[in-house]
Amino acid sequence: METAPASALSAQPLADADDDGEGTLTKLHPNYAHALRVRTTLMAVPFLIGALVLELVVRDEGVIAQGIIAGPVLLIAILLILRIPARRYGARGYQMSADRLRVVRGILFRSDTVVPFGRVQHIDVDQGPLERFFGIATLTLHTAGNHNASVALPGLGEDLAREMRETIRAHIRRETL
Amino acid sequence: MSEPQRTAPVSVVLGALASVQSAVIGALAIGFSGIGGSGRIWIALGTLVAATVIGAGVAYVKWRRLTYTIGEADIRVESGILSRAARSIPYERIQDVSLEAKPLPRLFGLVAVKFETGAGGGEDLALEYLTTKQGEALRRLVRERRDDTSETAPGLAAPAAARPEDEDGEVLYALTPRRLLTFGLFEFSLAVFAVLGGLLQYVDNISSVDIWDVDLWRRWLAEQGETVATIGPMAQALGALAGLVGLVLIGVVTGVARTFLRDWGFTLTRSPRGFRRQRGLLTRTDVVMPAHRVQGLVIGTGILRHRFGWHSLSFVSLAQDSENESHVVAPFARMDEIARIAGAAGFCLPDAATRWQRASKRHRTDLAVRDAAAFVLLAIPAAIFAPLGLFLIPLGAAVIAVGVNLYAWEFRRHAIDAAHVYASHGYLSPRQEVATRLKLHSVEIAQGPLARWRGYATVHLGLAGGTFAMHGVPLPEARALRRAVIETIAATDYSRLDAPLTDERDQALSAAQPGLSANRLAT
Structure with a gap:
């Protein structure tokens, strides 16, 4: 039962420094990077609008050259949109073994x-509108501990997230019976 | 299935009294204000009578409409005058049942029965009020049903009162008045001044004396100041000293009084089913905690009392005292007494055999540098702008910060053994935490940018009802620690955790080890 999700993964081991004798991490769905990028873009839009409005106001005064406010804001936004999602995607990963899930x-x-499966209280699979568009989902494991009361693993393929949920649930049921 | 029952009828009187209490202030305000001219006394009296009648009526209807049912699997409470609410709590989910007797209900021999399930902090269900006897019978019943639900469903009709009284177990810890006094002396508190401030504000509201009038105070100060100026420097110094002594005296008296009110007659008993704690002078509370629900221990102390060898012990569990604090089971005790209580709960305290690991030396260095750097940065503007030599003060503070950090490092340590994890920190008042490996829920290794560069990490362990963290653990060690803890956790499913400890208290712990290999075979 445990091997089922492993075969379904697009198993690309991380080659970088995360290989630390703890086993290799599995990358998230590539669409997660796209989803992050769209989200960053959406977050940048209000700032861009704000900068443009400010630009318009100041232009009437005629003191400074055009684009001196909106320009840098646009530049920073583009840099953030290009760099951050890719890095965040690269930094994230998970590792699922017979009786535990590791989230990095x-x-x-x-x-x-x-999180050992034996301590999972309940499991959520969530999809926001953006995630649905990209066909990915967030798997959340809830534990009874105050710290890490819920451990979320975003950016899984839709089917994979459900499959993992079934695996974890099956494990819990087996342990309880 | 038992019939729906009502709470004690005297509750109606208490409800009415509560509404009178809140009406008195309003009536007084009317009586002393200008409303209604000469007839205002009658208006005030009328208000009071109306409030009493309405309050009693509402209390009566509320009492009529509130019923509780002790079912086979749960306890149900139906309440509400216009909108009805029905709440059901399954016996297995009840973390503890506490009886609380505030001064007034105590006069009538009544208690409030509170059930806690650990959902969202505060109590989830309270029955106000039952007679003391009823309350204790109900608690015993709930406890027996909870223990029985899994095994024996029939035979519930037998009244619980017929069972032998099992609550009079062995007394583990009790506070004698003499020790309570010592305890009170360490609880120095100036809270009384906050209360006085509040009272002054109140006086300001209902009287014509404007206490925020600066001129009034200045006049008063000037008068007093003249008197003080005439009595000479010696007397002035004496006066200041007397004021200081008075302040300390007030603080000590407040501390003693508060401690007596809270912890008078503190008794902790161990019965086969769990721990029972009774305390309080005016408001008497009586809490029973099942032993197997205890997730961890916290041993705290204070700066001063630590020097005299006094410590406190709290149980970490999903149920909590008011203000979301863990249950205090020994507020003021010697280490050997604490060890005995801990042993009764199935914990062993760290001893000479415990292999303590210190935090990484790099962590120590980084903390020292970080704290010192803040002061050094402060010294730069001081050197430029402030009078000559003043910049030496922040520089001195920087040196002290380094010293404090080096010293504090000696106290920041952690350990792990077959059944428990330990962590300890704090240099003026060391605080120790103990948790059962088996009852942890997750393990996280967290690193900030600096920690990653320097190769150490904070290990957060998921503990129900509390937090547990080890700081500055070298990364390889953190990983080894996590591997060890996860092996223990994964071996036993959550549903088997809460199995009550049977005769041997350590059984659940030793059971973890064989369970480990069995689990491996299963997977």
Whole structure:
């Protein structure tokens, strides 16, 4: 039962420094990077509008050259949209084994969490509109601990997320019976 | 199936009294204000009577409409005058049942029965009020049903009161008045001034004396100041000293009084089913905690009492005291007493055999540098703008910060053994945390940018009802620690965790190890 999800993964082991004797991490669905990019773009839009409005107001005064406000904002936004999603995608990964799930995330602040299936209280599979468009889903494991009360793993392929949920559920049922 | 029952009828009187209490202030305000001229006394009295009648009526209807049913699998409460609410709590989900007797209900021999399930902090269900006897019978019943639900469903009709009284177990810990006094002396508190401030504000509201009038105070100060100026420097110094002594005295008295009110008659008993704690002078509370629900221990102390060898012990569990604090089971005890209570809960305290691991030295260095750097940065503008020599103060503070960090490192340590994890930190008042490996829920290794560069990490362990973290653990060690803990956790499913500890208290712990290999075979 445990081998089922492993075969369904587009198993691309991370080749970088994350291989630390703890086993190799599995990358998330490539569409997750696209979804992150769209989200970053959406977040940048209000700032761009704000900069443009400011630009218009200041232009009437005629003190400074055109584009001196909106230009840099646009540049920063483009840089963020190009760089950050790719890096975040690269920093994330997970590792599913017989009785536990390991979730790794964070560019600057790394977090590396292991949740044993035996401690999972309930499991969510969520899809926002953006995630549905890209065919990905977020798998969330809830535990009874105060810290890490819920561990979310976004950016899984839709089917894979459901498959993982079934695997974890089957494990819980087997343990309980 | 038992019939729906009502709470004690005297609750109606208490409900009415509560509404009178809130009406008195309003009536007083009317009485002393200018409303209604000479007839205002009658208006005030009328208000009071109306409030009493309405309050009693509402209390009566509320009492009529509130019923509780002790079912086979759950306890159900139906309440509400216009909109009805029915709540059901399954016995297995009840973390603890506490009886609370506030001063007024105590006069009538009544208690409030509170059931906690650990959902969202506060109590989830309270029955106000039952007679003390009823309350205790109900608690015993709930406990027995909870333990029985899985095994023996029939035979529930037998009244619980017929069972032998099992609550009078062995007394583990009790506070004598003498020790309570010592405890109170360490609980120095100036909270009384906050209360006085509040009272002044109140006086300001209902009287014509405007206490925020600066001129009034200035006049008063000037008068007093003249008197003070005439009595000479010696007397002035004496006066200041007397003021200081008075302040300390007030603080000590407040502390003692608060401690007596809260912890009078503190008794912790161990019965076969769990721990029972009774405390309180005016408001008496009586909490029973099942032993197997205890997730971890916290041993705390204070800066001063630590020097005299006094510590406190709390149980971490899903159920909590008010203000979301863990259950205090020994507020003021010697280490050997704490060890005995911990042993009764199935925990062993770290001893000489515990292999303590210190935090990474790099972590120590980084903390020292970080704290010192803040002061050094402060010293730069001071050197430029402030009078000569003043910049030495932040520089001195930087040196102290380094020293404090080096010293604090000695106290930041963690350990792991076959059944438990330990963590300890704090240099002025060290705090120790103990958790059962088996009862952890997740393990996270967290690293900030600096920690990644320097190769250490913070290990967060998921603990139900509390937090548990080890700071500055070298990365390879953190990984080894996680591997060890996860092996223990994964071996036993959550549903088997809460199996009550049977005769041997350590059985659940030793069971983890064979379970491990069995689990491997299964997968």
